[in-house]
Amino acid sequence: MWVGLGSIRDVTTSTAGGLRVGLAVLGAATLLTSCTSEVTGSPVTAAGPPPGTVDIASLDVGNYPTKPAPLGTAGKPEVGAIVEAQRMANYVIGPWEVDPALVVGYIRQPMVLLPGQVSVPMLKQVNQAAERYQFVNGFFVSRRSADDKTFLHHAVLRFPDPGAAAAATAEIARVAGEIQLPMQTSPATPLPIPGHPETVATSSTHNNGPRSWATVRSATPRGPYVLLQQAQAVDVDATAALVAKTLDLQGPLIDQFKATNPAEFADLPLDPTGLLAKTLPIAPKDAILTQRTVYQRLGGLQFQSDPVLSATAFTDAGVDLVSRGKTTVYQAADAASARQLADDFAEEVGVGNKPSDGVAQLPDSRCFSGDAGNHCIASADRYAFEVSATQIADAHQQLAAQYALLMAG
Structure with a gap:
């Protein structure tokens, strides 16, 4: 789940002048809202x-x-796949749990991910790679820091079995490594993630005048799941540490998810x-x-x-x-x-x-x-x-x- 840096600004849409969360959503984009300025007036x-x-x-x-x-009940397998991905959201780590500064909404998110239904540019290419290994469903989240120096895109994708997830990891990592990100000033090179030898990751540097940063894109098999990240921080070490902590938290959490057999999706309440x-x-x-x-x-x-x-x-x-x-x-x-x-x-x-x-x-x-x-x-x-x-x-x-x-x- 990698999205180009520098070219895609916040496209989350506020309701009621920067009001809270979870309100009636306008249009087809998943919305986050923001309330971070000083309080004025009284209710x-x-x-x-x-x-x-x-x-x-x-x-x-x-x-x-x-x-x-x-x-x-869901009635149809395709509806059940959505219900199951919504259930998965309860087992996807929030970026703010990795770094408390990551609270600002970024990109159209959170999102249920389904085969053939990923609308964010560049995620489509990763989705196509995942579909070759019978990608079932998934859930995507994304947050950035208020100073715009750090962000984390994070997703959990489900596959039919651990073998398919392992094969998809290699394919997704290959496809992601071929995507040229905006303002990228170095080729993507392999990068080990501390404490996670199973992770396939690459790093690249980016520059926008006085500002530079490092981007790490990673894919990690975890049973029937693939854990995906695209992270940005001030340098490669800081970015790799952000990915490592995400994996430290996400791996044990998704292990707790009691997944439904896809053959039973239609019966999900x-x-x-x-x-x-x-x-x-x-x-x-x-x-x-x-x-x-x-x-x-x-x-x-x-x-x-x-x-x-x-x-x-x-x-x-x-x-x-x-x-x-x-x-x-x-x-x-x-x-x-x-x-x-x-x-x-x-x-x-x-x-x-x-x-x-x-x-x-x-x-x-x-x-x-x-x-x-x-x-x-x-x-x-x-x-x-x-x-x-x-x-x-x-x-x-x-x-x-x-x-x-x-x-x-």
């Missing part, structure tokens, strides 16, 4: 009755559903936790491959605008599940924890965005407006949730419908 808390006394019938939910509907049915649904034609699912803690952090900050909030609130539909729902330990999580989110969203009216009938609902639209946050029982929309009336209706869904039982 406007909607007036309303105390928690537990909301009259659901009084809420304006527009045409949105308010009753959970069972979702069944779409909503094993039941939380997706309680999440405002997004139409399949509008969804991207990382939506319409429920992630565990690590998988949910992959979509956070600042995963280091959110990791602390998740731990404090006891978040164990994150559901991504048209809205995003976070399952916390209890109602008090969910309210605190909503407060944390509101503080983050308040960075650089203007407070606006919440939903009058929902106590403690908060909304904000920014250049890209509107964002609202609330809690219901043990759940915190957030929505985004271009029009504030739509955001209010989504928020109300999401509350009703969660309280419907």
